[in-house]
Amino acid sequence: MRIEVPSRDHMNELSKALSKAGIMNRPKEEMNIEISNLIVFKDTFSKLTEVPFEEVRKRLGEVERIYRTFIKMLKEKELSFEEIDEEYVEILEALENANAIEIIGDKLKLVKDVSLEDLEFEVSIPLEEIYERVEEFEKAGGKLVTEVILSKKYYVEVMEVDLEAIQKALEIAENYAEEHVITRAALEGLARSTLAELILNMANEVNRKNELIDILLALEPVSLEGEKSEMRVYFERDAIEDFLKELQTLGYIKVKGNRIWFY
Numbered sequence: 001m002r003i004e005v006p007s008r009d010h011m012n013e014l015s016k017a018l019s020k021a022g023i024m025n026r027p028k029e030e031m032n033i034e035i036s037n038l039i040v041f042k043d044t045f046s047k048l049t050e051v052p053f054e055e056v057r058k059r060l061g062e063v064e065r066i067y068r069t070f071i072k073m074l075k076e077k078e079l080s081f082e083e084i085d086e087e088y089v090e091i092l093e094a095l096e097n098a099n100a101i102e103i104i105g106d107k108l109k110l111v112k113d114v115s116l117e118d119l120e121f122e123v124s125i126p127l128e129e130i131y132e133r134v135e136e137f138e139k140a141g142g143k144l145v146t147e148v149i150l151s152k153k154y155y156v157e158v159m160e161v162d163l164e165a166i167q168k169a170l171e172i173a174e175n176y177a178e179e180h181v182i183t184r185a186a187l188e189g190l191a192r193s194t195l196a197e198l199i200l201n202m203a204n205e206v207n208r209k210n211e212l213i214d215i216l217l218a219l220e221p222v223s224l225e226g227e228k229s230e231m232r233v234y235f236e237r238d239a240i241e242d243f244l245k246e247l248q249t250l251g252y253i254k255v256k257g258n259r260i261w262f263y
Contacts, residue, residue: 004153005155014027027154035149036146039127039137051140060123100114161197166189190224194222206260221234
């Protein structure tokens with residue numbers, strides 16, 4: 001069960017907390033590469049309104065809404081950086097490029113009025129959304145841009161398959177990870193626990209690894225049913241091979257060659 005956390009410090013702290021609670025885990029860092037293909041229009045707001053595509057007009061509508069709100073805030077008072085939400089960053093950059101704001105200490109001050117129509121923006125449309133119309137967008141002035149983003153991801157992998165240990169790990173992780181991460185990890189943990197229980201029950205009667213895997217594949221998907229919902233667990237042969245190794249690491253079974261037995 002993998003739990004993603006925001007930073008290396010969170011990763012190390014969560015790993016220590018889990019270890020202190022007797023939960024087997026390992027911290028893990030990975031280089032993450034994201035590649036996005038975009039069609040980009042860059043011009044003043046006024047010129048961008050002439051681009052004849054609904055995707056661009058929709059994006060400009062969002063820009064206008066955010067601009068009106070942000071300008072109103074700036075005209076009412078100087079703003080600290082803490083008051084600037086992420087959605088205002090694009091407008092802030094456009095105003096800065098137009099020399100319309102001044103930074104005084106940790107405050108932003110509007111020093112001249114610049115109409116929205118005169119500000120310069122980039123409108124980016126994901127290529128997959130308009131794949132069949134790329135040539136039309138390019139003829140209208142769109143530029144094909146590929147963005148490559150390199151980042152680090154930090155995880156703590158919980159090795160346990162015991163449901164009680166998994167639940168305890170999730171409770172601890174709530175202090176270190178976001179809610180959607182905990183939800184995803186809970187589903188993964190439940191799937192691992194369900195599959196482990198099935199394998200261990202089968203291993204009482206089937207002591208040949210290949211035979212056990214064949215039986216599992218014939219049972220796919222493994223279902224876990226609730227009153228109003230159902231979880232279906234799918235898997236591949238190689239994934240089961242790796243999972244058997246994890247069960248061995250945890251001390252549940254011994255795997256050697258094609259034989260499986262309990263410690």
